[in-house]
Amino acid sequence: MNSIRAYFNEVFEASVAGWNRFWFEPADPATLAVIRICTGAMLLYTHLIWGLDLLGFFGADGRLPEMFSRAMNNSEFAWSPLFGMTSPTLLWTFHVTALACFACLMIGAWTRITAWASFLFAVAYANRAAGALFGLDQINVFLALYLAVGPAGDAYSWDRRRQRGAGRCPSIGANIALRLIQCHMCIVYLFAGLGKLLGPTWWEGTALWGAFANLEYQTLDMTWVCSHPMPVNFVTHLILVWEISYIALIWPRLTRPIMLALAIPLHLGIAICMGMITFGLIMLVGNFAFVPSWCVRQWLGERDVAGPT
Amino acid sequence: MIRKPNPISSPAAASGWTPARRKLVSALLLWHLLAVLSAPWHAPPPASYLSEQVNKIFAPYQAATFLDHGYRFFAPDPGPSHLVRYELTRDDGTLVQGQLPDPAANRPRLLYHRFFMITETMYNIWMRIEEPPAEAQLTAAQRQAIDESNAATRDLLHQVADGIAQQIMRYETTSRVRLQLVEHLIPLPEQVRAGRPLDDPELYRVLADLGEFEMGTP
Known part of the structure; x- marks a missing residue:
C-alpha cells in the first residue's frame, strides 16, 4: 500500500515539477518577436484586403448581412462592434484604426497595448465576417492572442529601440506565449490529421490528387502527377503521418528539426500550388514557435549567442 | 542524504x-x-x-x-468546389453571365478566397436542408420539426444569396439577377490522363436554383 502511495506521490511531484519547468522558466523573447513581426504583417495584409471592398462586405447592404453573420456565429458571445455599424464613415474610421494598430504591432510600437488591441480588432472582423473565413483567420486570431499574453515587444521592436542600453530580458511571459502557440499548433495538426482519417482518399493515397485537380484552388498546374500514382500515394500518406505525429515528434530535440523541415514543403506547397499563400505562410509562422531563440539571434547576425545546451 | x-x-x-x-x-x-x-x-x-x-x-x-474551430483542413477528403453562377441583363440590354469566385475579377488571391469561402458556406447551408422520409414513417410532430428546420435553413441561405445578389446588381448596374448554386466535380486521374480538362462542362452540375433577386428587396 505504501509503495502504491509513494508511486502516486512521485507521479504527482514529477508532474508538477514538469509543469513548472514547461511553463514558468524564463525564455528569450527573440522567437516571439519574430512571430510578432510576421503576424503583425499578416494581420495588416489580411485587413488591407477587406479594405478593397469594405462596404461590400461589412456595409449595410453588404454580401454578409448582419442577421446572417449572427446566425452563422450561433452565439450571443460572438461580439463585434461591426454589428450595427452601418455608417460608411464610421466603418472606415474603425478600419483605418485597426490597420494602424496592426502596423504598430508589426514594428513593435506600444506593443503591450497594440497587441491586445490587435487581438480584439481581429476577433471583431472575424465574428462579423462569418461565412467568408478560412484557416488563415483562425491562426491569425490565436497568434494575436498569444502575442498579447507575452512581452512580444521585448526584442526587435520600436519599443526596444526607445529603451536603448537594455540587454536581453528572458521572461516567463515570453515562455508562456511561446508555449501556448506550440500547444495550439499541436492541437491544430492533431485534429487536422484525425479528421482526415475519416476520409477514404487519405487511406487510398489519392487525397493529394483531389487537391491538385481542384480548379478553384489551383494556381500551379500539378495535374501531370496523374501519371505518377505512387508518389501521389506516398506524399498523401506522409502528410497524414506528419500531421498526426506532430504532437509527439515536435518536442524531442532530435526529431524537431525533421518535423519543422517537413512543414516547409507542405505549407509552401499549399501556398504555391493551391494559391493559399497567406494560409501557408501563417502556418509556417505558427511553426516558428518551435525554433529556439539562439537560432533566431544567430541568423540575425548577433554575436556572443550560445548554441543549444 | x-x-x-x-x-x-x-x-x-x-x-x-x-x-x-x-x-x-x-x-x-x-x-x-x-x-x-x-x-x-x-x-x-x-x-x-x-x-x-x-x-x-x-x-x-x-x-x-474566436477559438471555436474544428481545424479539419482538407478533411475528411478534399472534395469538389462550389460556385455561384449568376445571370443578368444590364440596363443597356446586354446579357451577362458570371460566377463567384472569379479568379480574373477577384484579385488579389486573398479576396478571391473570401468569395470562395462564401460560396462554400452557401453549399454547407444548402446541405442542411433535409429531405423528409416517406409520409408514413413520420409523425406530425416530426414532420413539423423538419419543416421548421428547413424553413430556417432556406431563410439563412436566402439572406446570404440576397447579399451577394445586391452587390452584383450594384456592380453591374442592373435591377434583377438570377443565382444558381453549382458543384464543380474533380475528374479522376485516369480521365485527365485521357485528356479530360478540369473545366469540362460535364463536371459542373447545378445543385439549386437560388432564385431571382431584385434590387433592394431582400
Whole structure:
C-alpha cells in the first residue's frame, strides 16, 4: 500500500515539477518577436484586403448581412462592434484604426497595448465576417492572442529601440506565449490529421490528387502527377503521418528539426500550388514557435549567442 | 542524504514568481487549453454526447475569443468546389453571365478566397436542408420539426444569396439577377490522363436554383 502511495506521490511531484519547468522558466523573447513581426504583417495584409471592398462586405447592404453573420456565429458571445455599424464613415474610421494598430504591432510600437488591441480588432472582423473565413483567420486570431499574453515587444521592436542600453530580458511571459502557440499548433495538426482519417482518399493515397485537380484552388498546374500514382500515394500518406505525429515528434530535440523541415514543403506547397499563400505562410509562422531563440539571434547576425545546451 | 526538491517551489523559484501567482496562472492556462482542445473535439460531427456537454462549458469563452474551430483542413477528403453562377441583363440590354469566385475579377488571391469561402458556406447551408422520409414513417410532430428546420435553413441561405445578389446588381448596374448554386466535380486521374480538362462542362452540375433577386428587396 505504501509503495502504491509513494508511486502516486512521485507521479504527482514529477508532474508538477514538469509543469513548472514547461511553463514558468524564463525564455528569450527573440522567437516571439519574430512571430510578432510576421503576424503583425499578416494581420495588416489580411485587413488591407477587406479594405478593397469594405462596404461590400461589412456595409449595410453588404454580401454578409448582419442577421446572417449572427446566425452563422450561433452565439450571443460572438461580439463585434461591426454589428450595427452601418455608417460608411464610421466603418472606415474603425478600419483605418485597426490597420494602424496592426502596423504598430508589426514594428513593435506600444506593443503591450497594440497587441491586445490587435487581438480584439481581429476577433471583431472575424465574428462579423462569418461565412467568408478560412484557416488563415483562425491562426491569425490565436497568434494575436498569444502575442498579447507575452512581452512580444521585448526584442526587435520600436519599443526596444526607445529603451536603448537594455540587454536581453528572458521572461516567463515570453515562455508562456511561446508555449501556448506550440500547444495550439499541436492541437491544430492533431485534429487536422484525425479528421482526415475519416476520409477514404487519405487511406487510398489519392487525397493529394483531389487537391491538385481542384480548379478553384489551383494556381500551379500539378495535374501531370496523374501519371505518377505512387508518389501521389506516398506524399498523401506522409502528410497524414506528419500531421498526426506532430504532437509527439515536435518536442524531442532530435526529431524537431525533421518535423519543422517537413512543414516547409507542405505549407509552401499549399501556398504555391493551391494559391493559399497567406494560409501557408501563417502556418509556417505558427511553426516558428518551435525554433529556439539562439537560432533566431544567430541568423540575425548577433554575436556572443550560445548554441543549444 | 539527498533531499528531494519541492516541486511546487523549486524548478521555477529562480524566476521570481510566487507559488500563488504560478497556481493562478496555471489554472488560467488549464482553462484556456481545455477550451482550445474542446472545440475541435466536439465539432464538426461526428461527436460524442460527452464532448458536446463538455464543450457547453467552454462555448461562451470560445465564441468571445474566436477559438471555436474544428481545424479539419482538407478533411475528411478534399472534395469538389462550389460556385455561384449568376445571370443578368444590364440596363443597356446586354446579357451577362458570371460566377463567384472569379479568379480574373477577384484579385488579389486573398479576396478571391473570401468569395470562395462564401460560396462554400452557401453549399454547407444548402446541405442542411433535409429531405423528409416517406409520409408514413413520420409523425406530425416530426414532420413539423423538419419543416421548421428547413424553413430556417432556406431563410439563412436566402439572406446570404440576397447579399451577394445586391452587390452584383450594384456592380453591374442592373435591377434583377438570377443565382444558381453549382458543384464543380474533380475528374479522376485516369480521365485527365485521357485528356479530360478540369473545366469540362460535364463536371459542373447545378445543385439549386437560388432564385431571382431584385434590387433592394431582400
